[in-house]
């Protein structure tokens with residue numbers, strides 16, 4: 001049997017409140033400044049698109065996106081650190097962008113730290129271009145860090 005057939009295909013499903021503990025474990029291990037439980041709860045309660053990618057019932061990635069007035073804003077995209085650089089980030093991103101299209105969004109926006117070179121590579125290779133900069137947007141280990149604003153058309 002080939003290695004490809006032995007690798008389970010990930011499933012996507014909406015995040016629920018009871019998933020938040022598992023999501024937080026990944027969030028805490030993947031970010032220097034992770035979101036807390038309250039932010040995920042708020043995202044679920046306001047009806048943002050919060051999705052998980054699972055492999056054999058293990059959460060391996062998740063994403064949070066708001067969609068309104070023809071625009072989608074990617075607010076979080078994260079892959080379990082041990083499984084990064086294996087294509088899951090791109091799969092999760094493609095899934096969310098397809099969802100945004102289904103909800104009639106014609107533009108996608110996101111913010112990223114200039115120091116996050118793998119995320120920037122992922123987004124640029126997925127068709128995002130820089131459209132602006134927010135100065136001192138993110139907390140950093142020392143002081144604050146700017147945010148690059150990226151955007152792409154979904155049509």
Ligand SMILES: CC(C)(COP(=O)(O)OP(=O)(O)OC[C@H]1O[C@@H](n2cnc3c(N)ncnc32)[C@H](O)[C@@H]1OP(=O)(O)O)[C@@H](O)C(=O)NCCC(=O)NCCS
Nearest residue numbers: 030077078079084085086087088089090112118119122125
């Ligand atoms: C950013 C993130 C979502 C990317 O997901 P991923 O599954 O690791 O990335 P993929 O395997 O889909 O690869 C995407 C691109 O980044 C490159 N990349 C990712 N990790 C890499 C690594 N450690 N070394 C070299 N290249 C890497 C891949 O080669 C690929 O490049 P390509 O577009 O030329 O093919 C993931 O690293 C992550 O969760 N990081 C922590 C949370 C975070 O920073 N999220 C983004 C917030 S804006």
